[in-house]
Amino acid sequence: MHKDLVQRHAGPAPRYTSYPTAPHFHGGVDAATYGRWLRALKPGQTLSLYVHIPYCDRLCWFCGCTTKQTLRYDPLTSYLAALKHEIDTISDLVDPGCRVTALHLGGGSPTMLKPEDMIALSDLLRSRFDFAADAEISVEMDPNDLDGPRYDALAEIGLTRASIGVQDFDEKVQKAINRLQSFEQTREVIEQVRARGVKSVNCDVLYGLPYQTRESVHRTLEQVLSFRPDRIALFGYAHVPWMKTHQKMIPDEALPDVTERFAQMNHAAAQVTAAGYAAIGIDHFALPDDSLAIAAASGTMRRNFQGYTVDSADALIGLGASSIGQTTEGYVQNVAATAEYQRRVNEGRLATERGFELRLEDRVRGRVIELLMCDFAFSFAELTQEFGRDANEVIEEAIKLAETGNDGLVELTDGIFQLTEKGRPFVRTVASAFDTYLQTGKARHSLAV
Structure with a gap:
């Protein structure tokens, strides 16, 4: 494709996981507003739950998530106690006739949780909300956190989809983004979750990272394809150091320019589709019999804050610091600072800081x-x-x-x-x-x- 065309149309633009996008949320939508929206949910309506765990035991420099590094478990213990208060408060506002059809644990690194805490969190949610028997349970995983007891805990909470961050297997790239993770380590995770009955595995791969080339992306994808994951998310690295200051650790001169990014994207997409995956939207691929591929082909696929999804729930309830929720009336977002989040929910209040009411x-x-x-x-x-x-x-x-x-x-x-x-x-x-x-x-x- 002509270089001038790429440069004209590949400039900065939102990812459109919502409309309006999150930068346009405002304080006029507060806890009182969200409380009204939750009470308006009717029996029979469906819910999707997103639980945010904003902690990691290492900070990846490419990351755009709201998270913080900790080598101690104490902050997670106090955070989980606060999360329990928020779950109690929200479940009291939601009609018990609503049914949960999906639960997603995101972060940060949810797999940092101790096995007993992961199980306790799941048990609490199931005691406060009515879960459908076939509810999808998905968890974002950092292979560096995982061990036998955690795999067993994931199986016990009913994990149905494992989402595994790969990013890139090239050692030079991994060092540049502070994300050391071997091919063998990743393969072990996939084998372990599949051995415990998980039917769907997603791998996240990035292009546009420092020192990446078309050839290095190709090699990484060859390795990822050897796992035969059910889905592959091929994201363009979002370099936003003005928002995520840790990204300043990545030297600008090591990043591919927009023309090279475009070439990496096209080359990678062709490689994955040649391996038998269906191209979905701008950055997802799935095996033809995967539910996402079926939804895309039938025109029923949706897009929300987790990206492309088959989730058609009537409302998304975000739990945890910085998490975003959505009802038919609009969007809400919790306060991002974990200390303030804990203060509000420990007092029995909603942690809503801003949102947007839809016209x-x-x-x-x-x-x-x-x-x-x-x-x-x-x-x-x-x-x-x-x-x-x-x-x-x-x-x-x-x-x-x-x-x-x-x-x-x-x-x-x-x-x-x-x-x-x-x-x-x-x-x-x-x-x-x-x-x-x-x-x-x-x-x-x-x-x-």
């Missing part, structure tokens, strides 16, 4: 952006069927965008606005054309490829 126009634009990110297209007729005349403004914008040509990235055929094959890698940039908030804030974003 009708936000719902229309959010749906269009989600469809573009998931399906690379949206239908004018279906949008009108869902939103009536309120869809007209966005449809007119789509028509104008298609008429401009936009370097051949989009086309309009029989009332279907869609990205061309050339345009798909730049879907974040195209989606941003429908984002009325993008130019109103001071947020800075990572590169769009």
